[in-house]
Amino acid sequence: MLGAGAVLGLLAACSGGGSGAAPRPTSSGDGEIIVASGLDVTGSDGVRQQLIHAWNLTAEGRKHPARLLELPGGADEQRSQLLGALQSGSSQYDVVNLDGTWIPEFAEAGLITPLDPQVKADPDVIPSVAATARWKGHTYALPFNSDVGLLYYRPDYLKAAGFDPDSYPAAGMKWSGLQTMIRQLDTVHAEGALPGYQRGWTSQLAAYEGLTVNTIEAFASAGVHLTDPDGHYTADPAQLKTGLDELRDRAGSEYTLRGALSSYEAQSLSDFTAGRTAFLRHWPYAYRLLPQSLGAGQWAVAPLPGDAVLGGQDLAVSAASPRAAYALELAKFLTDPKSESCLLQAGFAATRDSAYRTPPPACPYVSPPAGSSPSASPSASSGETSTMPRDGQNRPLYASGTLRTALTSAVQRPRTPYYGAFTQALQSVVHGWLADPDPPDTDQVARRLDTALRRALAGR
Template identity: 30%
Template sequence: MRLNSVTAGVALAGALCASTLTACGSGQGLTITLYVNPQNNLQHVVDACSAASGGRYRIEYHKLPRGADGQREQLVRRLAAGDTSLDVLGLDVTWVPEFAEAGWAEPWTGAAEAEATRDVLPGPLSTARWNGRLYAATKHTNVQLLWYDDRITATPPKTFDEMIAQAGRLKAEGKPSSILFTGAQYEGLVVFYNTLVASQRGHILSDDGRSVVLDDGAVRALELLKKLTTSGVTDASLASQKEDEIRQAFQRGQGAFELNWPYILASYAKEKPRDVGHLRWARFPEVLPGTPSRVTIGGFNFAVSSYSKHKPEAFEAALCLRSPQNQKYQAIEDGLAPTTRSVYDDATPLDPAQPRSTIAARFPMKADILAELSDAAVRPLTPAYQSLSTVISKVLSPPSDIDPPAAAAELRERLTNALNSKEIIP
């Protein structure tokens, strides 16, 4: 554990607490609970932030299930019951409107809000707001890239049409040719479709999230999804493939192109170290030629529970856990893309004994990540997102069976029902 690197950024949170957040020192030996998904090196950050409190509190890390649905279910059940034992909540970027609207997430104000928003990239920051107020602090972000092997493809395709054409030629030559993406009936398919919609400059919902739009851009995205999956260049098991399935398929040489998150590089380096030098990446292919695609943001945010009995300490702990220095630590150790802009330019090694323990070494694709984040897409912001996601993944599955006009009509009807609480919300 590189404690100095992890704790370097907590002084400001402590000073903020002392100067602006009342009652920060009122509870000697308090336990501040953190509920978030399992992350390999987050416990190191938790321990350092506990130590940095000077004994005023200790952060206790409770690991939620690995699956997003299980994480949300556990949090929703406990918060709906008014559970006061939850302090800091790890929220998927799609949950903030729901938790804010339900009154489960405490708004960030004053100095805490100022620190939580300082130097944060606009795209990730938009996932932490609802109705003009900040309800969470951004922790890490994510965008998908195009991955390919330079032994198979010397030059990556710039557009979807080029990618489909290249895959067809590779198939005719008997080479790996599949275009791998998350086609299973789950959130990954919704993310992919949302990227296609946003890249067509279309909309699923209105900007305020209160009505269904599903405009011409959204219909063209359905047409592209249909074209992609009926051109003979997708894997036979597409309808059951999630992120890790396509990662493994690509590593086995079953695909020419993979549309997936940046963690692909670390996984490839660990499992196929002899071949990692041939793994290449590029920006997500353009849907509209000449116009960069708008790629859907992933990631996590930290919220403070409205039922917490120790809100001042919880805000301070959350600020420490997602400080720029700790974002840098988890970027290098866990491959989690930072939300703070300056972290990407930090050239200082995390460990002086390991000169390559830097952001540049861990994220050689950082320029493409930043370029995509500069005009990224956000999934529809609405408290009913979980229900909308279920509807979209159901209507679009399997993608090869889509009838674009019929699917658009069904989506308009069922998404309207979901917004009006007429669809079953999981």
């Protein structure tokens, strides 16, 4: 926990609140504002909790204090918990931190409150990110923290294979270019170098949302898109075959680490740090974790070849909240420019362009820039020294270039109120196919996937 002086410093640095009128106070009851969220990747008492602390020291926060409630389990389990609570009419949550793909489902079911006209379009929010908070022309949430697929790699392995790690992976490189590099790494490994190396790359291909993300990235890279902006299914078996061929080319055993089909985020990260693979598809939070296991020159990050999927969470106000007016003010505070800058410094992908471009405020719980003190500040989340590479503005070193570029060009997963059914249908067909030692031909799988997605996206 921060001491009183540190929290006051955080308040000065990261507060400011939002502007604009709150909803009419027809739901402005007393009591704590409960924010329901998944686990904070910056750890216990991490940046989200610290921003809640900062709100509680504002004049508004002293009258209407907030509490962060972290839900256990993965994204699918969290979605089920939130759906169950809100569908029952429970008022136990006031603000819900939703994956951007869930907004249409929760909005269509009337579980979250439309925020317009109180929330206006904000040009500072990255356009691709801002779109996750809207559905059918209305704003239902405020983008809190974003996410995007990135390519982490081992420069030491590339150097051993004869590549210049300062030039590769090259900007704009296609997947075929990555495969060329993997084949050369395999050759070097066969000659006795890279003793711990097994296969070229790994990702999260277990039967969960990670597989959906990887599939959409492969499909989008091949020019295949599954829905229109309103969630209507637009693909056909021929297009699906094109996308599946691209996915198979990526996930085939020739290039992919054994075990990837059962890998979640933690396992794939562990395989990378153990040296079993040279390339890893992962999220921005890995940038904060990798220095704990690998030294300088053993890891770096670049944009993914082809298209990368946008992730992230948005803050919505529960339709059952008796404190909706104050809940919206809290959501504005947590997503204002100063708060977003603090999120970026802590390792999240910020949703606002200004966080990447303007001098950031000082956030006491985030380690200072290298060289600004004899040793880095302890992390509030773990008590350990933060070694995440930073620029002179205390932002992650890759943030203003690689991360911002990836966010602005990222593609979205299908926007549909039936996202839960969609992702389960896709995972079921695709994982079974990838895991089959004697798979049917791709045309047959494409027809089966077409039937499954057509039904799921029609709500049947």
